[in-house]
Amino acid sequence: MRANRLREKLDAGLPTLGTHILSCWPTLVELIGSAGGHYDYVEFTAEYGPFTMHDLDNLGRAMEVAGIGGMIKIEQGEYTHQAMRAIGSGFQSVLFADLRTVEDAKACVAAARAETPGNRRGIGLTGVGMRRDVGVVREGGSPAYVKALDDVVVAIMVEKRECVEDLDNILAVPGIDMVQFGGSDYSMSIGHVGRRGSPEVKAAERKTIETCLKLGIHPRIEISEPAEAEPYIEMGVKHFCIGWDVRILHNFWNSRGATMQKLLGTEPAETKAAADGYR
Secondary structure: OOHHHHHHHHOOOEEEEEEEOOOOOOHHHHHHHHOOOOOOEEEOOHHHHOOOHHHHHHHHHHHHHHHOOOEEEEEEOOOHHHHHHHHOOOOOOEEEOOOOHHHHHHHHHHHHHOOOOOOOOOOOOOOOOOHHHOOOOOOOHHHHHHHHHHEEEEEEEEOHHHHHHHHHHHOOOOOOOOOEEEEHHHHOOOOOOOOOOOHHHHHHHHHHHHHHHHHHOEEEEEOHHHHHHHHHHHOOOEEEEEEHHHHHHHHHHHHHHHHHHHHHHHOOOHHHHOOOOOO
């Protein structure tokens, strides 16, 4: 069974750094892995893009080639199926979105753990599978397999009003390792649509971080630029996930396209579209 790099760092109290991809092209994982060894894992944000079970296997292979960990972000309603299949493909951490209740939290933990007593981090629903993580036939049902499931990093999104209101009880569920606050969803859930920087949203974010630190759970922050990390580091946060492939590409195309249009002395298409009333 492959060592779980993210688990090892969390247990050692060391900082971690990841990055996001929405594309399921495995070569991106290899490029991230070869980027100076700066990244501990790549988060495949499966909640937002199309993919197949074959894509999960191919991403798992790329993670092994690149020597990097893998996290998958799973949407509500797909916790058990997608978690089991992603872990079986080689992902070693799972980020569950849209939690609202204690029962949701228990379902997330159970989706990642082995169905056997004695687990350190919560009993689960996962049985023996002939998948990539066990070499198909080599480690299925072995003690090493059960330990690998026990080591899967379970992360949850705190992004709904109900979740923030019952945060202490939800985070008391055994087996939750990491928490990510979602300002956009939270602002929507309290009726402040598009105002993720409002005082109410920032207060909920601070509450989430402080509660995690108090309970010994690892808060993680999503950022676009390194400078955004500084206030969180001052709060005691050690875990960050920086950048999204789609945003990186969009920003490049937008800025470089505008520069080239200026050099060519032509009107940017976006400006013309705005003038024509298409925005």
